Amino acid sequence: MSRIYYTTMESPVGTLRLVAEELGLRTVWFVRGRKDExxxxxxxxxxxxxxxxxxxxxxxxxGELKEFEIPLLMLGxxxxxxxxxxxxxxxxxxxMSYGELAKKIGEPKAVRAVGxxxxxxxxPIIVPCHRVIGSDGSLTGFGGGLENKKKLLELxxxxxxxx
Numbered sequence: 001m002s003r004i005y006y007t008t009m010e011s012p013v014g015t016l017r018l019v020a021e022e023l024g025l026r027t028v029w030f031v032r033g034r035k036d037e038x039x040x041x042x043x044x045x046x047x048x049x050x051x052x053x054x055x056x057x058x059x060x061x062x063g064e065l066k067e068f069e070i071p072l073l074m075l076g077x078x079x080x081x082x083x084x085x086x087x088x089x090x091x092x093x094x095x096m097s098y099g100e101l102a103k104k105i106g107e108p109k110a111v112r113a114v115g116x117x118x119x120x121x122x123x124p125i126i127v128p129c130h131r132v133i134g135s136d137g138s139l140t141g142f143g144g145g146l147e148n149k150k151k152l153l154e155l156x157x158x159x160x161x162x163x
Contacts, residue, residue, distance in 0.1 A: 002021045002022050002023065003021070003022070003044060004019060004020070004021055004026075004040070004042070004043045004044070005019070005020050005021070005043065005044050005045070005046045005049040005050070006018060006019045006020075006039045006043050006044075006045055006046075007045060007046065007047040007049070007050045007054075008031060009050075009054050009057065011057065011058075011061055012061050012151060012155075013030070013125075013144055013148040013151055013152065014030055014031065014032050014144070014148065015030075015031040015032060016028055016029065016030065016031065016057070016125075017029040017031050017039070018050050018053055018054075019039070019043070020049060020050065020053070020073070021073055023071065023073045024070070024071035024072045024073035025053055025070050025071065025072055025073065025123060025126065026072075026073040026074075026075055026122060026123070027122045027123060028122070028123050028124055028125055028126060030124075030143060030144035030145070030148065052070065053070055056068050056069070056070060057125070057126075060125070061155070063155065063158070066092040066093075067092065068126045070126060072123060072126070072127070074122070074123065074127070075122065076117070076120065076122070077117075079113065079117060080117040080120060082105050083101065083105060083114055083117035083118060083121075084117070084121055084123075084127050086101055086104050086105050087101075087118070087121065087127050087128055087129055087131070087132070088127060088128070089104070090128055090131040090132070092128075092156055093156040093157055094131065095131050095132070095133045095153065096131060096132055096133070097132070097133060097134065097135040098111050098114050098115045098118070098132055098134070098135070098140075099111050099135050101114050101118070101132055102114040115140075115141075118132050119141055119143070121143075124142070124143055124144060125152065128152075129142070129143075130142055130144075130148075130149045130152040130153060131153070131156075139153075
């Protein structure tokens with residue numbers, strides 16, 4: 001079993017805890033959100049391990065980065081991984097409904113399952129689950145809170161208008 005590393009960083013959407021293994025980033029937690037989980041005792045705190053991840057996140061929050069180039073270690077079921085990979089195809093500054101996402105993965109009747117998989121996305125922001133909205137355009141669940149979802153969408157929307 002490979003060693004697991006973690007660190008925290010401050011961001012415009014609150015404190016984030018980053019968790020990774022040698023193969024890639026596996027988790028981004030909103031420390032003050034509903035996922036206020038503690039690191040396992042065996043994990044090693046090492047900010048140096050996350051220099052590039054933090055650089056890219058800061059560039060994203062500054063509106064200077066539209067696509068992340070970070071190795072990801074997505075741990076989940078095959079269905080969840082299909083949903084998460086589809087999330088990576090939603091363009092910066094755009095949104096998609098849960099129904100559209102279900103169609104995109106070839107499961108048009110699996111809207112609820114897609115919503116559940118979206119809610120279990122372990123790497124929010126980088127795997128942009130915040131870009132998924134209700135079919136009526138409403139903001140729906142987000143592990144970091146709806147206020148942060150709104151902030152992320154506004155950040156991306158403002159940057160697209162400047163292009």
